[in-house]
Amino acid sequence: MDxxxxxxxxxxxxxxxxxxxxxxxxxxxxxxxxxxxxxxxxMTDRPIWRxxxxxxxxxxxxxxVLGVATGLTMEFQFGTNWSYFSHYVGDIFGAPLAIExxxxxxxxxxxxxxxxxxxxRLSKLGHMFVTFMVAxxxxxxxxxxxxxxxxxxxPTGAEFNTDTMRMEVSDFGAVLFNPIAxxxxxxxxxxGYVCASVxxxxxxxxxxxxxxxxxVARRSMTVAAAFGLAGSLSVxxxxDESGYALTDNQKxxxxxxxxxxxxxxAPAGLTLFGxxxxxxxxxxxxxxxxxxxxxxxxxxxDKEVTGMSELVLKAQERITSGVIAYDAVxxxxxxxxxxxxxxxxxxxxxxxxxxxxxxxxxxxxxxxSPQLVAATAWDVVPNVPLMFWSFRIMAFIGFFMIxxxxxxxxxxxxxxxxxxxxxLKLAVIAIPLPWIAIELGWMLAEIGxxxxxxxxxxxxxxxxxxxxRGVLWTTIxxxxxxxxxxxxxxxxxxxxxxxxGPFEHDEDPQPAPGPIPAAAITA
Amino acid sequence: xxxxxxxxLIWWVLLGTLLIGFALTDGFDLGVxxxxxxxxxxxxxxxxxxxxxxxxxxxxxxxxxxxxxAIFAAWxxxxxxxxxxxxxxxxxVLAALILRPVGFKYRSKRPDAAxxxxxxxxxxxxxxxxxxVFGVAVGNVLSGAPFRLDSDLRAFFDGSFLGLxxxxxxxxxxxxVAMLVLHGSAWLAIKVEHGAxxxxxxKFGTIAGLASLALFAAGWAFVAYGDIGYRIxxxxxxxxxxxxxxxxxxxxxxxxxANYGLYPWMMIAPVLGFGGAALxxxxxxxxxxxAAFAGSSASALGIIATVGLxxxxxxxxxxxxxxxxxxxxxxxxxxxxxxxxxxxxVVLLPIVIAYTAWAYKVMFGxxxxxxxxxxxxxx
Numbered sequence: 001m002d003x004x005x006x007x008x009x010x011x012x013x014x015x016x017x018x019x020x021x022x023x024x025x026x027x028x029x030x031x032x033x034x035x036x037x038x039x040x041x042x043m044t045d046r047p048i049w050r051x052x053x054x055x056x057x058x059x060x061x062x063x064x065v066l067g068v069a070t071g072l073t074m075e076f077q078f079g080t081n082w083s084y085f086s087h088y089v090g091d092i093f094g095a096p097l098a099i100e101x102x103x104x105x106x107x108x109x110x111x112x113x114x115x116x117x118x119x120x121r122l123s124k125l126g127h128m129f130v131t132f133m134v135a136x137x138x139x140x141x142x143x144x145x146x147x148x149x150x151x152x153x154x155p156t157g158a159e160f161n162t163d164t165m166r167m168e169v170s171d172f173g174a175v176l177f178n179p180i181a182x183x184x185x186x187x188x189x190x191x192g193y194v195c196a197s198v199x200x201x202x203x204x205x206x207x208x209x210x211x212x213x214x215x216v217a218r219r220s221m222t223v224a225a226a227f228g229l230a231g232s233l234s235v236x237x238x239x240d241e242s243g244y245a246l247t248d249n250q251k252x253x254x255x256x257x258x259x260x261x262x263x264x265x266a267p268a269g270l271t272l273f274g275x276x277x278x279x280x281x282x283x284x285x286x287x288x289x290x291x292x293x294x295x296x297x298x299x300x301x302d303k304e305v306t307g308m309s310e311l312v313l314k315a316q317e318r319i320t321s322g323v324i325a326y327d328a329v330x331x332x333x334x335x336x337x338x339x340x341x342x343x344x345x346x347x348x349x350x351x352x353x354x355x356x357x358x359x360x361x362x363x364x365x366x367x368x369s370p371q372l373v374a375a376t377a378w379d380v381v382p383n384v385p386l387m388f389w390s391f392r393i394m395a396f397i398g399f400f401m402i403x404x405x406x407x408x409x410x411x412x413x414x415x416x417x418x419x420x421x422x423x424l425k426l427a428v429i430a431i432p433l434p435w436i437a438i439e440l441g442w443m444l445a446e447i448g449x450x451x452x453x454x455x456x457x458x459x460x461x462x463x464x465x466x467x468x469r470g471v472l473w474t475t476i477x478x479x480x481x482x483x484x485x486x487x488x489x490x491x492x493x494x495x496x497x498x499x500x501g502p503f504e505h506d507e508d509p510q511p512a513p514g515p516i517p518a519a520a521i522t523a
Numbered sequence: 524x525x526x527x528x529x530x531x532l533i534w535w536v537l538l539g540t541l542l543i544g545f546a547l548t549d550g551f552d553l554g555v556x557x558x559x560x561x562x563x564x565x566x567x568x569x570x571x572x573x574x575x576x577x578x579x580x581x582x583x584x585x586x587x588x589x590x591x592x593a594i595f596a597a598w599x600x601x602x603x604x605x606x607x608x609x610x611x612x613x614x615x616v617l618a619a620l621i622l623r624p625v626g627f628k629y630r631s632k633r634p635d636a637a638x639x640x641x642x643x644x645x646x647x648x649x650x651x652x653x654x655x656v657f658g659v660a661v662g663n664v665l666s667g668a669p670f671r672l673d674s675d676l677r678a679f680f681d682g683s684f685l686g687l688x689x690x691x692x693x694x695x696x697x698x699x700v701a702m703l704v705l706h707g708s709a710w711l712a713i714k715v716e717h718g719a720x721x722x723x724x725x726k727f728g729t730i731a732g733l734a735s736l737a738l739f740a741a742g743w744a745f746v747a748y749g750d751i752g753y754r755i756x757x758x759x760x761x762x763x764x765x766x767x768x769x770x771x772x773x774x775x776x777x778x779x780x781a782n783y784g785l786y787p788w789m790m791i792a793p794v795l796g797f798g799g800a801a802l803x804x805x806x807x808x809x810x811x812x813x814a815a816f817a818g819s820s821a822s823a824l825g826i827i828a829t830v831g832l833x834x835x836x837x838x839x840x841x842x843x844x845x846x847x848x849x850x851x852x853x854x855x856x857x858x859x860x861x862x863x864x865x866x867x868x869v870v871l872l873p874i875v876i877a878y879t880a881w882a883y884k885v886m887f888g889x890x891x892x893x894x895x896x897x898x899x900x901x902x
Binding site (some may be wrong): 120 | 585589622682
């Protein structure tokens with residue numbers, strides 16, 4: 001394995017996935033908000049709500065197409081860049097992707113055309129139905145992609161088949177109802193709702209500060225305040241809390257996030273601040289809140305939160321056991337009827353993936369010395385400082401969002417949201433925050449899973465295609481150039497759309513008493 | 524419910540169905556985009572062309588995405604080996620396809636001519652390049668790809684990007700372009716009002732139809748007399764484990780025509796390929812737009828089915844290793860996954876087709892100059 005090829009493959013996947021994920025959360029949330037706005041229009045029959053729906057629909061459209069464009073890359077990248085991954089787990093991992101296409105992509109893509117083009121051709125109720133189908137499609141697509149990703153974090157319902165040298169599904173229900181996938185779905189979708197609410201809140205606040213389009217802005221802000229409060233509470237409270245006690249890797253993630261190098265007596269304290277030192281395997285200047293972590297992570301006062309050193313010791317045992325399974329597989333390749341080897345394999349197969357970790361250091365895991373096994377066991381620890389800090393920034397933004405939308409909700413309820421200028425300014429400044437939190441959350445999930453592509457089953461360094469550095473650089477530079485250009489264009493178009501305002505194509509049903517400021521027309 | 528052998532056969536048919544579904548729906552979007560700078564001379568004309576596919580192309584493109592995902596789920600070996608083996612070609616397709624969603628949406632956002640012209644050419648690239656590369660890829664599948672598998676079933680490649688382009692694969696690429704441009708012009712003839720654009724669409728449709736006939740015939744001759752084709756040596760176990768190392772294959776000149784001797788009914792496919800293109804030409808000349816579209820659809824169906832049936836049971840032969848070729852019997856998912864995915868498809872696909880038909884019904888009718896000028900929702 002050329003580790004340069006692995007690093008470049010990971011770099012490309014990270015770049016394209018993080019970039020794709022700039023657009024997806026806004027699509028998820030804004031589609032739901034469009035349904036709410038259009039429902040108000042249908043129920044009240046007031047033309048201003050049609051204007052509101054159509055304006056945010058234009059922002060949605062500009063963002064949506066980039067989500068589609070960058071999603072194309074993702075759908076094929078497992079095959080192009082992660083060929084061995086695709087072979088090794090395609091029997092399980094491909095199914096949710098195919099179901100996503102059939103159930104979600106067709107729905108959102110077919111109805112999105114009618115949503116853009118159907119205003120004149122559909123009844124009011126008909127168009128609202130179409131908008132709802134788009135929202136349903138985008139949210140279902142999140143469900144299925146997170147079933148796929150959840151399985152990478154917790155690969156249940158599958159077994160290794162020595163005849164085909166890959167994982168095969170044994171219990172599809174377990175893959176579907178994977179608790180980690182469900183927690184991730186709620187967390188991710190809620191984050192998308194918060195993201196869209198912040199955008200609507202911030203742009204509306206900008207208009208209110210400028211005294212422009214106030215009829216549209218204050219109504220939009222009301223929707224954003226309520227939807228955002230629900231979303232931000234859900235993202236934190238129902239979020240990723242479950243599942244951290246489920247597998248060795250999930251425990252390791254939690255330990256890395258907390259920089260817990262050793263198991264602490266139960267109930268463990270929650271580290272608020274500290275400086276993790278990887279070389280010394282300790283965390284300096286820790287500030288801890290007693291008991292809290294133990295209660296959150298184990299839902300009890302007497303269960304321990306396992307530390308990294310203890311998890312590494314367990315990994316060492318699993319590597320040793322996995323080497324026996326690996327040896328049995330090599331015999332079964334030659335003679336699949338060998339009953340004794342079959343029995344050895346069955347006894348140790350759940351640790352087969354751990355033996356593969358040794359391939360980073362030695363071609364044949366059976367040749368590894370006990371010292372090498374002990375050293376390799378430390379490979380299961382992800383990048384601790386990165387995990388530690390990503391989590392803290394993400395969580396801080398999460399709590400800030402609750403405060404922001406709590407304030408928005410109170411102010412809109414008191415009908416004070418149009419005059420409270422400090423709040424309006426804060427809402428504008430907050431616009432980039434959900435993206436920072438969302439991208440950090442994605443990094444936590446994926447970097448926290450390292451060294452695994454599939455937890456306990458397939459290490460990342462074995463999963464890539466047999467490509468060369470040259471072609472990888474070609475595509476990394478190519479994608480960066482295309483994506484960079486499109487990002488600049490997209491931001492400009494969204495800014496222009498905001499500048500032109502909601503009455504670019506629609507008449508103002510409530511014309512402002514005074515003349516509209518000149519800046520609103522020249523664009 | 525079904526045994527492993529039957530499931531594999533069903534999924535081979537479904538794979539073909541998805542590819543044909545893609546060609547019949549998004550195929551005309553690709554063809555129309557490739558024609559855009561030529562059938563539309565003014566901005567108003569080009570907007571008419573764009574809005575003839577604007578409301579429905581997005582749903583059509585999902586056939587491509589679902590096709591990829593279904594290959595992943597049902598034929599993981601094919602997904603893993605073909606997309607990494609044709610790595611730079613795949614990048615080219617994706618880079619071109621990325622231009623489409625943004626091109627359709629962003630072009631109309633600004634009035635200036637240079638901006639719109641740039642997006643017109645971006646859309647042209649988004650139609651022409653994938654159409655060409657898909658054909659070149661099919662040509663390479665027919666010729667065999669230079670890959671081999673080790674005992675862990677990891678794939679390695681000996682080929683290069685430029686090696687993908689041989690006279691035969693370029694011929695396949697041009698056939699693909701001609702087939703989709705014919706389909707695109709047939710769609711335009713149905714969808715735009717009579718006038719300059721309509722006339723030009725019929726003109727390009729005639730050229731593409733004649734080119735389709737000539738190139739399909741040339742491809743057939745190459746397969747019959749050229750150095751191409753494979754056959755399986757030794758016993759086949761259609762219910763055996765999915766492990767290509769257990770199959771032996773070898774190069775066999777004319778091997779791609781062997782099936783037509785064994786199963787003469789398969790001749791339906793090439794007959795449809797030729798007959799459809801002829802019907803499309805007849806329809807275009809007589810001004811019968813439904814005949815033209817039915818013909819171009821039948822032609823695309825026939826040409827793609829010809830490739831699949833000629834190669835059966837091969838899906839992707841290896842040109843450098845006799846124990847790596849992928850076939851219907853050695854490259855599928857497990858029986859359990861095939862069964863689950865069959866159930867999901869049988870339930871969902873009819874629903875998809877039903878609401879797609881409704882979407883086309885809502886947007887029924889020709890795009891007019893009047894509507895292009897006044898409808899604020901038009902691109």
